[in-house]
Amino acid sequence: xxxxxxxxxxxxxxxxxxxxxxxxxxxxxxxxxxxxxxxxxxxxxxxxxxxxxxxxxxxxxxxxxxxxxxxxxxxxxxxxxxxxxxxxxxxxxxxxxxxxxxxxxxxxxxxxxx
Amino acid sequence: xxxxxxxxxxxxxxxxxxxxxxxxxxxxxxxxxxxxxxxxxxxxxxxxxxxxxxxxxxxxxxxxxxxxxxxxxxxxxxxxxxxxxxxxxxxxxxxxxxxxxxxxxxxxxxxxx
Numbered sequence: 001x002x003x004x005x006x007x008x009x010x011x012x013x014x015x016x017x018x019x020x021x022x023x024x025x026x027x028x029x030x031x032x033x034x035x036x037x038x039x040x041x042x043x044x045x046x047x048x049x050x051x052x053x054x055x056x057x058x059x060x061x062x063x064x065x066x067x068x069x070x071x072x073x074x075x076x077x078x079x080x081x082x083x084x085x086x087x088x089x090x091x092x093x094x095x096x097x098x099x100x101x102x103x104x105x106x107x108x109x110x111x112x113x114x
Numbered sequence: 115x116x117x118x119x120x121x122x123x124x125x126x127x128x129x130x131x132x133x134x135x136x137x138x139x140x141x142x143x144x145x146x147x148x149x150x151x152x153x154x155x156x157x158x159x160x161x162x163x164x165x166x167x168x169x170x171x172x173x174x175x176x177x178x179x180x181x182x183x184x185x186x187x188x189x190x191x192x193x194x195x196x197x198x199x200x201x202x203x204x205x206x207x208x209x210x211x212x213x214x215x216x217x218x219x220x221x222x223x224x225x226x227x
Contacts, residue, residue: 032213038155043118043204043218051213087155093213101170102147102208102216104157 002027006090006105013080014113021075021108023064023090031092033057033066033073036104038087047075047088082112117141120205120219127195128227135190135222137205143217144210145169146188148180151202151221163188164210195226 006023013019025033032051036044048057053068062077073090090105120137127133139146147170148160162170166182177193192199202223206216 032215034215043220044157044206044216045218046215049213049215089157093208093215101159101162102206103159104149107155107157109155 002029002031002092002094002101002103004090004092004103004105006088006108008106009087009109010111011108012111012113015082016079017112019075019077019080019084019110021088021090021110023073023075023105025071025073025090025092027071027092027094029094031094033064034091034093034102035062035064035073035075036089036091038089038107040086044089080110080112082114085110085112118205118207118217118219120203120222122222123220124223124225126225126227129195129197131195132191132193133195133224134192135203135205135224137188137190137219139186139205139207139217141207141209141217143207144185145208146182146185147206147208147216148188148190149204149206149218151204153201157204161188161190192224195224197226200224200226 003026034049035047037047048059050057050066056065087107093102118139145164161180163182182188202221205219208214208216
């Protein structure tokens with residue numbers, strides 16, 4: 001079945017460091033790919049998405065490129081801030097019957113030191 | 115103007131009780147979901163409804179029974195609560211397009227004592 005694998009955390013970085021969170025997927029169809037962020041005590045928010053191969057999603061300085069050849073969707077940011085501390089989830093959406101099924105990776109906790 | 119709202123936000127109850135969590139979305143979406151997030155933050159889909167019809171049931175115990183009175187509401191009723199049911203439950207909704215993202219509620223933290 002479809003699945004998402006992302007790097008385990010926690011990841012701790014200093015402010016202004018470069019961030020990469022790896023994500024790979026397994027899917028039989030042509031899924032859409034997402035990164036969601038969960039701040040402490042809150043629900044999940046969409047951070048960015050890409051719907052087809054070679055698409056790049058971007059938002060708030062974060063980027064991820066849909067790589068079909070390597071089945072990857074790694075999240076990157078050039079200079080992280082303390083406010084980026086959160087849990088990040090990679091996810092995919094594939095068609096299932098008359099609805100979409102969104103499957104999440106296990107989440108990566110990111111902590112940024114001032 | 116909350117897009118997906120669920121109540122209550124916190125729920126503490128004793129083992130063996132029956133409880134319900136309500137969810138409503140005002141986005142006009144046709145698909146709604148329930149997810150369970152455990153203490154390690156792992157998110158697992160429980161149910162998906164499309165236009166009030168059950169589409170996905172991910173091997174969830176029969177004690178969990180979703181109810182969708184209309185496509186804007188998807189409630190979750192849990193019978194005979196167990197300690198292992200303690201978790202954060204998230205409601206979400208999305209449109210039918212496969213590329214559509216899901217919009218999440220704020221979560222309900224259920225604690226069974």
